[in-house]
Amino acid sequence: MAVIKRIGVLTAGGDAPGMNAAIRAVVRYAIYSKIEVVGILRGWGGLINDEIKQLDHRSVSGIINQGGTVLKTARCAEFKTDEGQKRAFENIKKHAIDALVVIGGDGSFRAAHEFGIKYQIPCIGIPASIDNDINGIDTTIGSDTAINTALSAIDNIRDTATSMERIFVVEVMGKSSGYIALQVALAGGCEEVLIPERDFNLEDICHDIVNGNLRGKISWIIIIAEGVGKADDIARKINEMTGLETRPVVLGHIQRGGRPTAFSRRLALTLGQAAVDYLLKGESDKAVSLNCGDITTVDLGSAIQRKKIDVDNFYRLIRILT
Numbered sequence: 001m002a003v004i005k006r007i008g009v010l011t012a013g014g015d016a017p018g019m020n021a022a023i024r025a026v027v028r029y030a031i032y033s034k035i036e037v038v039g040i041l042r043g044w045g046g047l048i049n050d051e052i053k054q055l056d057h058r059s060v061s062g063i064i065n066q067g068g069t070v071l072k073t074a075r076c077a078e079f080k081t082d083e084g085q086k087r088a089f090e091n092i093k094k095h096a097i098d099a100l101v102v103i104g105g106d107g108s109f110r111a112a113h114e115f116g117i118k119y120q121i122p123c124i125g126i127p128a129s130i131d132n133d134i135n136g137i138d139t140t141i142g143s144d145t146a147i148n149t150a151l152s153a154i155d156n157i158r159d160t161a162t163s164m165e166r167i168f169v170v171e172v173m174g175k176s177s178g179y180i181a182l183q184v185a186l187a188g189g190c191e192e193v194l195i196p197e198r199d200f201n202l203e204d205i206c207h208d209i210v211n212g213n214l215r216g217k218i219s220w221i222i223i224i225a226e227g228v229g230k231a232d233d234i235a236r237k238i239n240e241m242t243g244l245e246t247r248p249v250v251l252g253h254i255q256r257g258g259r260p261t262a263f264s265r266r267l268a269l270t271l272g273q274a275a276v277d278y279l280l281k282g283e284s285d286k287a288v289s290l291n292c293g294d295i296t297t298v299d300l301g302s303a304i305q306r307k308k309i310d311v312d313n314f315y316r317l318i319r320i321l322t
Contacts, residue, residue, distance in 0.1 A: 012043030016142025018264035025272025105129035125287035174225035
């Protein structure tokens, strides 16, 4: 088992609230364990371009409550090339980095999995994604915060929808995953949810809206994941088909930012410690995870497979409780 003397930590892909808390935990727990830490700026691109700096205890002061990531993040097409990966490996040797801790989602884990195996670099992933789309992992860092941010907006919209007797179509993030949409629709008491994992019939939805209106139902909130379509288009079609005033709302990137919830912070701190511990145990090509209340690991090769959501049960409960 190789001796770990210095680790590199990076954040890649989309940012998620709690990433900073994870960085803080990795840095301080590694230092406590007599390991040096370097921060790699701007994700995999920073590893290619040698944007690497030494981190100490004070480097991560005052960041536990901040959204985003102090290491910055970006997607990097160049890292998918042999030349890009070769340059990244050269910088790993230059800075005597013995292992990597990668904080991000499935795209970041895919890169860590392929790069780690190709160049025999121990890699541990920390799951941070507002979509909670990492296979084999109950909850990712940031998903709880994103849901609560969206839910707060939905609660405010509900007040206006009821007062002005309107239909609102609210677009939340989720290009290929309906996780946020489902959670928000259920917790927000919304009447309908449109997600990539389930087909929908707009005529049937409009029929329900008209019948509800005839029975005296004065407001309606439809949640739509961005991967399904645009709130503007859906709202316009509903207005045309029902004759009822329908307004679109796009929550957008406010769901990515903001102060992480207590749950997102605690999860980040716990997984940050676990990532260092597992590296010290000689583990590699793993993601630390929360599963059934326990901190464990899942193989990165498994983690990057498409995660299945129990869509039908969620959808059934949403409709029953409407």
